[in-house]
Amino acid sequence: MILVHYPVVSKNGDIIASAVTNLDLHDIARAGRTYGICSLYIVTPVRDQLELVDKIVSHWVSGAGAVYNPQRKEALSIIRVSESFEAALSDIAAEDNGYPKTIVTSARKRANSLKMDVLRDTIRMGGSYALVLGTAWGLTEDFLNRADYLLEPICGPTDYNHLSVRSAAAIILDRLLGN
């Protein structure tokens, strides 16, 4: 999984680098670990933010947090940091001996989006996949257009579709990789 803080869209439609949120790391790492994800990349070009992620992860993986809560250590151990999306993909490619297929997500309906159950079946046939989530108001249009797969948005029985990235990550993992 790749959690992108740049390039993402702001409330006003500008392209921005969003701030890292502590609970994104915990919640998405815990859900990722539950559903058997290999790694969770936190992407931001902001030096201070990368250091913040390192500090949080170190606390739980090798610091006092690791003793306090070993289950949290196990989850946060899957976190990696990367200064760009391309660098994250290169890291995955080096580990998997080839670039992963990229799956992007968006809360907006699009004509060419893939149904969850179709993607679920595709993943089950094997291979390497990177599920990409945008923070703030989501991934940019340009970013979405360059991916291998564009996943359909999560819809409930209402017309409201403003889930947090943490909730969306959990539901998508359950739909794609749940038993």
Added chain:
Amino acid sequence: MILVHYPVVSKNGDIIASAVTNLDLHDIARAGRTYGICSLYIVTPVRDQLELVDKIVSHWVSGAGAVYNPQRKEALSIIRVSESFEAALSDIAAEDNGYPKTIVTSARKRANSLKMDVLRDTIRMGGSYALVLGTAWGLTEDFLNRADYLLEPICGPTDYNHLSVRSAAAIILDRLLGN
């Protein structure tokens, strides 16, 4: 839905009142609104904590937050506060003309727990239900035993089952009420 901060279990097994977490309110209200939940009760006997919830909700429902982000207003409008679980049930009973059936959740496997798809079918037949989530290390044994339905834990394809309450809420709503 009812999010319980007392009585819940601490890391050491003691019965405690846990602290309210701002992002629990946002994430669970947004997921609840997405899946058509009527109300989200925040239960804590701690006066200061009830006031904190009121302050957060007011900011987004009738304060500056309501103008800044109307979608957030729509989600947080479903939040109610209650000083006890019993008081929350009474409020729901007054609104629904009868007490709801209570559904409790736990991360631990139990012999008498109900499968998600069985409960999904039951809910579809109609009636009033309260889905109860525990914070900290979960609802107490005594609390779990008194409910009408005990839901099976969420399991992914691994043996790790330490989801955040926010992720668990999202997945349970999707499984019980998703299209």
